[in-house]
Amino acid sequence: TPNIGVLALQGDVREHVAMLEHAGARATPVRRPAELSVVDGLVLPGGESTTMSRLLESFELLEPLRERIAAGMPAFGSCAGMILLARQALDGRPDQQQLGGLDVVVRRNAFGRQVDSFEADLDFAGIAGPPVHAVFIRAPWVEKAGDGVDVLAEVPGEPGTVARIVAVRQGAVLATAFHPEVTGDERVHRLFVDLVRKA
Numbered sequence: 568t569p570n571i572g573v574l575a576l577q578g579d580v581r582e583h584v585a586m587l588e589h590a591g592a593r594a595t596p597v598r599r600p601a602e603l604s605v606v607d608g609l610v611l612p613g614g615e616s617t618t619m620s621r622l623l624e625s626f627e628l629l630e631p632l633r634e635r636i637a638a639g640m641p642a643f644g645s646c647a648g649m650i651l652l653a654r655q656a657l658d659g660r661p662d663q664q665q666l667g668g669l670d671v672v673v674r675r676n677a678f679g680r681q682v683d684s685f686e687a688d689l690d691f692a693g694i695a696g697p698p699v700h701a702v703f704i705r706a707p708w709v710e711k712a713g714d715g716v717d718v719l720a721e722v723p724g725e726p727g728t729v730a731r732i733v734a735v736r737q738g739a740v741l742a743t744a745f746h747p748e749v750t751g752d753e754r755v756h757r758l759f760v761d762l763v764r765k766a
């Protein structure tokens with residue numbers, strides 16, 4: 568059984584732990600470098616990415632986490648977690664730190680100009696069955712994805728606008744702009760648990 572950590576600095580930590588357990592993993596909150604060093608993979612919940620990057624620094628997790636991700640540890644970032652895993656974040660604060668792992672450029676609060684929060688049913692590559700019900704809360708979108716990045720889901724554009732990428736995978740790093748921990752559907756977490764098993 569894979570042992571998956573949930574970064575426990577901000578956000579829906581308990582919900583992610585519960586979803587990972589439903590999906591067949593062992594799940595533990597991670598707040599310290601020693602806890603990070605023993606997990607097989609890590610979930611980065613949503614929250615506020617600038618605050619999370621500051622908390623990562625004060626908990627002395629920023630460098631250890633960068634190193635583990637660079638060494639191939641599977642990671643799954645939701646919303647602010649996606650922003651942290653991106654190579655670059657647009658509309659961020661100057662002191663925003665990136666963890667890397669995903670060769671994407673994201674735009675923070677991207678949908679906010681149209682609507683702060685919304686829900687949508689999405690086709691999600693690699694997830695069979697009914698569409699994934701996605702809850703977006705001040706969500707980013709992926710503005711540019713590198714060649715090694717698989718696009719897994721998009722929000723269709725309104726007439727006259729383009730579709731926006733909201734779920735990606737690069738190797739064992741998965742990210743969604745939405746919050747799969749709040750819907751009771753554990754299929755996205757199951758996809759991540761499978762990535763951890765294969766890694």
Ligand code: GLN
Nearest residue numbers: 613614615616646647705
């Ligand atoms: N808007 C937040 C940010 O920029 C992300 C919101 C979320 O994680 N729900 O970090």
